[in-house]
Amino acid sequence: MKSGEQFRAVIVGGGPVGLTAAHSFALAGIDFIVLEARDTCCPEAGSSLVLNPASLRVFHQLGLEEQARKKSAEHERAVLVNYSGKTCKDVRPFTAFDQSVGQRPMTFHRQDVLKILYDNLSGENRAKILVNKKVVDVRTYPDAVEVTCADGSTYEGTIVIGADGVYSKTRGFMRKLALEASPNAAVNPEKPYTAYYKCMWGTVPVPPGLSPGDHLDCHSDLGVSSMFLTGRDRGWFFMFGLLEKATQERKDYTEDDKEAYAQELAELPMGPGLRFKDIWHTRHSAGMSNLDEGVLDHWGWNRVVLMGDAVHKVTPNAGWGLNSGIQDVAVLTNLLRKLLKETPTPGAVPTLESLENVFRAYQEARRENMQEVFDYSATQTRQSARDGSWTGWMHWLVETVTSVVPHFDWFMIRYKASKLVSAGHALDFLGGWEPFSGAVPWAHPIRPLMG
Numbered sequence: 001m002k003s004g005e006q007f008r009a010v011i012v013g014g015g016p017v018g019l020t021a022a023h024s025f026a027l028a029g030i031d032f033i034v035l036e037a038r039d040t041c042c043p044e045a046g047s048s049l050v051l052n053p054a055s056l057r058v059f060h061q062l063g064l065e066e067q068a069r070k071k072s073a074e075h076e077r078a079v080l081v082n083y084s085g086k087t088c089k090d091v092r093p094f095t096a097f098d099q100s101v102g103q104r105p106m107t108f109h110r111q112d113v114l115k116i117l118y119d120n121l122s123g124e125n126r127a128k129i130l131v132n133k134k135v136v137d138v139r140t141y142p143d144a145v146e147v148t149c150a151d152g153s154t155y156e157g158t159i160v161i162g163a164d165g166v167y168s169k170t171r172g173f174m175r176k177l178a179l180e181a182s183p184n185a186a187v188n189p190e191k192p193y194t195a196y197y198k199c200m201w202g203t204v205p206v207p208p209g210l211s212p213g214d215h216l217d218c219h220s221d222l223g224v225s226s227m228f229l230t231g232r233d234r235g236w237f238f239m240f241g242l243l244e245k246a247t248q249e250r251k252d253y254t255e256d257d258k259e260a261y262a263q264e265l266a267e268l269p270m271g272p273g274l275r276f277k278d279i280w281h282t283r284h285s286a287g288m289s290n291l292d293e294g295v296l297d298h299w300g301w302n303r304v305v306l307m308g309d310a311v312h313k314v315t316p317n318a319g320w321g322l323n324s325g326i327q328d329v330a331v332l333t334n335l336l337r338k339l340l341k342e343t344p345t346p347g348a349v350p351t352l353e354s355l356e357n358v359f360r361a362y363q364e365a366r367r368e369n370m371q372e373v374f375d376y377s378a379t380q381t382r383q384s385a386r387d388g389s390w391t392g393w394m395h396w397l398v399e400t401v402t403s404v405v406p407h408f409d410w411f412m413i414r415y416k417a418s419k420l421v422s423a424g425h426a427l428d429f430l431g432g433w434e435p436f437s438g439a440v441p442w443a444h445p446i447r448p449l450m451g
């Protein structure tokens with residue numbers, strides 16, 4: 001293996017984070033290739049994705065905002081019911097986002113996000129997304145990396161980026177290679193995430209009485225909760241449940257498991273006058289998994305670096321998983337672009353030391369914020385599906401007291417959620433424009449576009 005003449009990033013995984021990286025790298029002038037295991041980057045799998053204003057700001061910079069607005073619904077109404085189905089709150093707190101950061105979160109069908117990303121790559125860049133390329137080996141050399149796929153094909157590059165999700169193979173190779181290089185190397189655990197909750201999700205037609213942008217929640221003290229979101233033309237349910245025992249093992253739920261769980265939660269309220277049994281039979285599709293949680297301590301090693309669910313995994317109640325991955329993309333793109341621009345000989349491949357410095361700076365820029373996002377997400381899950389522990393009762397007490405405080409949700413969004421969102425990075429070499437501004441300043445402002 002010898003050094004390539006030009007820098008190239010081999011991105012493992014053509015999910016939403018890998019595809020966002022493809023757009024960002026293309027605009028930054030960073031050569032890349034994406035290797036995706038499935039036969040398509042846009043499968044009809046998963047449920048909704050809520051993009052927060054920080055992600056929408058990046059999408060705007062990538063030229064994707066217009067398509068995104070056509071395919072999504074802005075958050076409008078928040079309804080909370082208790083386990084008996086009684087409405088505790090029916091409010092419209094999301095105007096707080098309009099005032100704070102100038103933009104509300106938007107709800108998409110997951111496949112639509114993938115299609116927006118994939119379809120809007122130029123022909124030249126789309127040709128760099130290769131499907132049916134399941135990565136089975138990663139090797140590092142003094143000047144390069146080599147990635148091998150299940151079909152026997154190999155790809156060389158300067159770095160390899162693991163955007164291959166919660167069960168990341170790249171993460172495993174990073175660990176293995178670091179330990180081979182030094183048995184005392186500081187590495188991530190082999191199984192770095194732990195699940196305390198499970199979730200079944202699915203797509204259904206919008207039930208009567210609901211409108212685009214509705215967000216319904218049902219909380220309970222029995223270790224279960226439900227959430228229902230409406231988009232432009234469909235709705236999505238999320239049925240959360242506390243696992244009997246925390247686990248680090250992967251669990252693949254079967255159709256029978258889903259049916260049994262649906263029967264178990266049939267009477268769980270989803271919103272005013274709506275129970276789970278009313279919508280389960282209308283589903284187009286449903287999925288189920290344990291909700292892994294964790295933030296890794298080592299985001300990169302040598303020529304290998306991780307982003308998205310491969311390096312942090314949060315529960316989905318607060319909708320921060322992909323939004324965090326988009327932040328990873330923005331920060332890593334900015335740092336790599338700067339490095340490549342500053343390389344003494346134009347076009348020369350940066351040294352391993354300079355790449356490792358970039359990976360360190362990337363982790364430093366993201367790790368602390370990610371922990372805050374992680375804690376926020378974990379708390380939301382535990383406040384919703386409360387257990388019988390004292391923390392469960394504390395969550396109950398806080399929720400009961402705050403549910404009678406006028407405009408409480410508005411204040412939480414204005415002073416807590418907006419603060420997290422406004423910490424968001426964007427691509428520092430591209431401009432942006434107005435709606436993404438309000439009373440809360442962005443920690444990393446972008447240059448306003450002229451005209």
Ligand SMILES: Cc1cc2nc3c(=O)[nH]c(=O)nc-3n(C[C@H](O)[C@H](O)[C@H](O)COP(=O)(O)OP(=O)(O)OC[C@H]3O[C@@H](n4cnc5c(N)ncnc54)[C@H](O)[C@@H]3O)c2cc1C
Binds near residue numbers: 016051168199308321
């Ligand atoms: C029910 C639910 C609701 C959610 N809602 C939201 C939300 O509203 N907002 C939000 O921000 N986040 C949400 N999330 C989280 C979000 O889905 C993830 O954070 C996001 O998908 C992570 O993207 P990723 O690209 O890192 O990983 P993935 O989406 O897992 O994509 C990884 C890709 O890598 C490919 N791959 C895997 N292994 C290999 C290999 N060996 N070789 C090549 N390719 C490989 C996979 O096929 C896949 O395409 C939700 C999650 C769940 C479960």
